[in-house]
Amino acid sequence: MTNGRLPTWGEYLGAVAAGFGKKQRLRIPAWAAFAVAWGMEAVHRLRPSYDPKLTYYRIMRVTTETTYDISRTKADLGYVPDDDFERQVADTLAWYREERAHGHIR
Numbered sequence: 001m002t003n004g005r006l007p008t009w010g011e012y013l014g015a016v017a018a019g020f021g022k023k024q025r026l027r028i029p030a031w032a033a034f035a036v037a038w039g040m041e042a043v044h045r046l047r048p049s050y051d052p053k054l055t056y057y058r059i060m061r062v063t064t065e066t067t068y069d070i071s072r073t074k075a076d077l078g079y080v081p082d083d084d085f086e087r088q089v090a091d092t093l094a095w096y097r098e099e100r101a102h103g104h105i106r
Contacts, residue, residue: 007085011085016089016092016093019090019093033054037058
C-alpha cells in the first residue's frame with residue numbers, strides 16, 4: 001500500500017543503507033547486473049548445489065516499478081495511507097533486526 005508518493009528504488013535502498021549506517025559505494029548498471037545474474041544462474045544449472053545470490057528475478061524486482069491502484073481499498077475500507085516514509089523504513093529495519101536476532105533470518 002502506498003500513500004500516493006512512490007519512492008524510487010534508489011531512495012528506498014539509500015534509506016535502508018543509511019538505517020544500517022552504510023553508504024552506497026558502487027552503482028551497477030542494470031545490464032551488468034543482469035549479465036552477472038545470468039552467469040550465476042548458468043552455474044546453478046550446471047551445478048545445482050551452487051546457490052546464486054543474484055538472479056534474474058531479484059534484478060527485475062529492483063528495476064521494475066510495481067504499483068497498484070488502492071482507490072477501492074480507500075473507498076470500501078476507509079483505508080488512509082501512512083505517509084511517513086522515514087518511519088516506515090525505520091520500522092522495517094527494526095523488524096528485520098529483531099527477526100535476525102531471533103534466528104529467523106540469516
